[in-house]
Amino acid sequence: WYSTGVVYLVRWFTHAIIILPIILLHHYVTDIYDPIRPGMFYSLMYVCILTAIAAQGLGYICAILFRSNFTYLCLSLPSLFLISIMVILTPYAQSLTVFHPFIKFNPIRYLNEAAIILQYGFGRCGPREIQIILLKLGIKHDDYYYECILRTIINLIVYHSIAFTLLYFQHKNFKLRERTNNLKSNQNPRQSLNIMIPGLTCDHQFTIKKFKN
Secondary structure (H helix, E strand, O other): OHHHHHHHHHHHHHHHHHHHHHHHHHHHHHOOOOOOOOOOHHHHHHHHHHHHHHHHHHHHHHHHHOOHHHHHHHHHHHHHHHHHHHHHHHHHHOOOOHHHHHHHOOOOHHHHHHHHHHHHHOOOOOOOOHHHHHHHOOOOOOOOHHHHHHHHHHHHHHHHHHHHHHHHHHHHHHHHOOOOHHHHHHHHHHHOOOOOOOOOOOOOOOOOOOOOO
């Protein structure tokens, strides 16, 4: 498992080097809330980084499952993204049991809710005032922001654990198949030694002659 862990860690670190600068650049360009809500830039960027790492684990799962079919791989990621957006925007989808896994294990949902809390919560309204958008989303207190971070971390751990497990069993099956092929290839030369080829083998027949005195 340690060799698989090293491969997985190197792959994750290589992709993280590419992803993190993109997130930083995106937030630096699109930041319009920091002049109004100071400190929101770093808080939202932290949630986005966690969400990106969780989405990275989900991408690894799709890549491992559909590694032999590039078409399915290209269709799976946009489909999951659209379903994640649909369950956030559609109240009817949230009432269906089949969509509950997409609601509970949805990093985009927690990113969206955390961003809304940072924009409209944390003392933006007066003592007896409430934001309508927070009321419609069912967000009753500002501490839900930290709950979103916790759930995003849980999604991150779950997705990467599943991806690592799939990679481990895939690597294990590959090693087992390679070992089986090596055993078969080593047995074939031994079997070929028992084949008698006329003209290329030694003839151990003896001719016994009887001499008379």
